[in-house]
Amino acid sequence: MIDPLMFLWPAFLVALCLVGIHAYFGILVLARKVIFVDLALAQIAALGATVAFMLGHPAQSFATYGYSLAFTLLAAVLLAFTRAWGTRVPQEALIGVIYVVAAAAAILLIERAPQGAEHLKQILTGNILTSGLNEVAGIVPLYAAIGLLHWLLRRQMSGTGALFWEFVFYASFGVVVTSSVAIAGVLLVFSFLIVPAAIGVMFASSLARQIVIGWIVGTITSAAGLAASFAFDLPTGAAMVCGFGGALAIAGLLYPFLRGNRQHALRVAIATVRWGFAVILAGSAIQLAAAPRADQPLLDMMEVAAPSLRALYFTRAEQTTFVEASDYAERYHMEAERLNSLEKRNRTEGVAFDDVSVARISSFLKSYGEMRKGEQFVMGEVRARARERVRWSVSLGLLALALASAPIRWRRLWTPGMGQARS
Amino acid sequence: MPDAEEHLGRGRQAVTKGMEAPPRAALPHVKSMVLRFAVIATWLALLSPGFAQERIQVVTTTTDLRSLTEAVGGDRIAAVNLVPASMDAEDYQPKPQDVLRLKNAHMLVRVGLDYDLWIDRLLVQAGKREIARGGPGYVDASFAIAALELRGMSVGPGDGHAHGSGNPHYWLDPKNAEIITGTILEALARIDPANAARYEANRLAFLARLRVKLVEWEEKLAPLKSTPIVAYHNSWPYFARRFRLDFAGFIETKPGVPPSPAHLAGIVKTMRERGVRIVVREPHEPDRDVAFVASKAGASVVILAASVGALPEASDYISLFDVNVEALKSAAAR
Numbered sequence A: 001m002i003d004p005l006m007f008l009w010p011a012f013l014v015a016l017c018l019v020g021i022h023a024y025f026g027i028l029v030l031a032r033k034v035i036f037v038d039l040a041l042a043q044i045a046a047l048g049a050t051v052a053f054m055l056g057h058p059a060q061s062f063a064t065y066g067y068s069l070a071f072t073l074l075a076a077v078l079l080a081f082t083r084a085w086g087t088r089v090p091q092e093a094l095i096g097v098i099y100v101v102a103a104a105a106a107i108l109l110i111e112r113a114p115q116g117a118e119h120l121k122q123i124l125t126g127n128i129l130t131s132g133l134n135e136v137a138g139i140v141p142l143y144a145a146i147g148l149l150h151w152l153l154r155r156q157m158s159g160t161g162a163l164f165w166e167f168v169f170y171a172s173f174g175v176v177v178t179s180s181v182a183i184a185g186v187l188l189v190f191s192f193l194i195v196p197a198a199i200g201v202m203f204a205s206s207l208a209r210q211i212v213i214g215w216i217v218g219t220i221t222s223a224a225g226l227a228a229s230f231a232f233d234l235p236t237g238a239a240m241v242c243g244f245g246g247a248l249a250i251a252g253l254l255y256p257f258l259r260g261n262r263q264h265a266l267r268v269a270i271a272t273v274r275w276g277f278a279v280i281l282a283g284s285a286i287q288l289a290a291a292p293r294a295d296q297p298l299l300d301m302m303e304v305a306a307p308s309l310r311a312l313y314f315t316r317a318e319q320t321t322f323v324e325a326s327d328y329a330e331r332y333h334m335e336a337e338r339l340n341s342l343e344k345r346n347r348t349e350g351v352a353f354d355d356v357s358v359a360r361i362s363s364f365l366k367s368y369g370e371m372r373k374g375e376q377f378v379m380g381e382v383r384a385r386a387r388e389r390v391r392w393s394v395s396l397g398l399l400a401l402a403l404a405s406a407p408i409r410w411r412r413l414w415t416p417g418m419g420q421a422r423s
Numbered sequence B: 001m002p003d004a005e006e007h008l009g010r011g012r013q014a015v016t017k018g019m020e021a022p023p024r025a026a027l028p029h030v031k032s033m034v035l036r037f038a039v040i041a042t043w044l045a046l047l048s049p050g051f052a053q054e055r056i057q058v059v060t061t062t063t064d065l066r067s068l069t070e071a072v073g074g075d076r077i078a079a080v081n082l083v084p085a086s087m088d089a090e091d092y093q094p095k096p097q098d099v100l101r102l103k104n105a106h107m108l109v110r111v112g113l114d115y116d117l118w119i120d121r122l123l124v125q126a127g128k129r130e131i132a133r134g135g136p137g138y139v140d141a142s143f144a145i146a147a148l149e150l151r152g153m154s155v156g157p158g159d160g161h162a163h164g165s166g167n168p169h170y171w172l173d174p175k176n177a178e179i180i181t182g183t184i185l186e187a188l189a190r191i192d193p194a195n196a197a198r199y200e201a202n203r204l205a206f207l208a209r210l211r212v213k214l215v216e217w218e219e220k221l222a223p224l225k226s227t228p229i230v231a232y233h234n235s236w237p238y239f240a241r242r243f244r245l246d247f248a249g250f251i252e253t254k255p256g257v258p259p260s261p262a263h264l265a266g267i268v269k270t271m272r273e274r275g276v277r278i279v280v281r282e283p284h285e286p287d288r289d290v291a292f293v294a295s296k297a298g299a300s301v302v303i304l305a306a307s308v309g310a311l312p313e314a315s316d317y318i319s320l321f322d323v324n325v326e327a328l329k330s331a332a333a334r
């Protein structure tokens, strides 16, 4: 049980470092309205590394890093210059173009040297789970230096200033993003950048408070994402990104309670939930009435949660058939797994099976698969027929529930003149 | 029509060679007309049956099948593979040129077992009855192969393959080459019956060479019998069965999904308990994740080629095994 923690704490340290610098940059990025600039810069850096690779430099060499840096600085110049465009064409448009062109150019280059594909993938899809103290040792001095530079230039950085300071901003941000994307991947770095900063901006107005809120949110969310990835056996980066999405959703839900009229917010929230239920119930009712044989997400979910619900609308014969088919399917599955593990053990243990025996095992496995598929077809057919039989009564019931759940003031609809009198 | 173009080119060469000897013609445009007639005449002669033997154009999805097809077809065929050697065939993105290659092909050889599903759509686009499913030039090399790890449509216990029709890396058992080349021979004899005897002789010579090599490989890998090994992707069950190796675990549980912390912890635990000292990676697989696991468990990383050409030294089917056997042997000796 302690083993996964052994992986998780270096990943957590890395996440702390990344949150530290990205929450700050995120606030500046939000202020400049250049949300996707990190994707563009990361892709440009990857393009630079690909060019270096094509020219014969090894993957982790000084030259490759130099090419990445040169490309990033070039992009920074471009971004600083086009700030002035803002009035006619949004700067986001240019950022998007830089991103897609850099991505496409890298693909074209790789077309010439396919062994570069994995190289490019590694630049853009880091895995925070397999990062560790080496990475921390690399990024801490870098981020500290950039942080210090920005503190010294804090007056020039906070506003949107002269061309040169814009260049400094994009160049330093490019250096940060290039290193972080290689460690944590594009998706997670984007989350580190935008979500803590957005929540900070939502709840505070001074830069210092925004950063502190961003750091707290980023730290808690990273820890929660890592814990969820461990507890539910999920890929770490993806779990953390979804965690950040959840954090933003919670902040969005809390905002009206903390910042507005609480009672009004509560009323709106309840109405929203009730409308949500009503729409789901009514949608399920229509789906069942119109296509009883198709997937019924609501009914399927309920049956998975409580299989005994089937007894409500299956006949006795249907129930027997369903249970038998399910038992047989399970039995074939177990038999196939038994044969599979027998064959696997035999690869190294005992006297090796000859090719004829292995061919026989293989054909048995194939038959078990077919038979299992047949039983699953029977189960689906039984259920579809039962649903066809009860389609009208159940969908009417669901519709009634939907109407009851919807926050409509029935009395006002039924009493003529009341609505006008009130208004 | 690359054949025609090729022949035209050849004809042109022959003609210009012939024209060099006589003294310069007085009128250049007469010369060019003579040239043109000569080109057309040569071209027609080359196209006529019996005069020149056209090479059979074969498209294979992977380099492994290309190598095996060349072993049977010899110099009577011209084979191209669609997936470049160093790419993962399981998520290949076809290119427009691939449709053209299929349109010009007389024969298509695919891996099957859901390994190269993308070829189905390309075949529809190419719209060539000859090499479509059921046509005389369509070869599914998995025909008659005893597939391992068949799981029906069920989700297996994370063995790295999304589909249940069996592990598709069957060419990594050298004995399966007998079956694969047999299927290829059948198709070639169907398309080009005149040369059937030649194809058969080619195949027998190749299998004889392979049999000698197999004994050598088995001897070299004998010390590794039951040595536990961990791999990134589950490419090796057929290889393991033939050479009696024990692949104890895989880092990747689902194609394209990074491993979860619990899974990585489980792998490292298995490695420590069973003393795994070798972690196998293919060249296109992420080296950081593999190096991470290897360093946690004190194992060394060995790069093996699961396909011809994935490593530069693995240039054909036989050298593919030579390279892998040598790499494993020297890793075990370390």
Ligand SMILES: [Zn+2]
Pocket: B090, B160, B161, B168, B169, B233, B234, B235
């Ligand atoms: Zn595979």
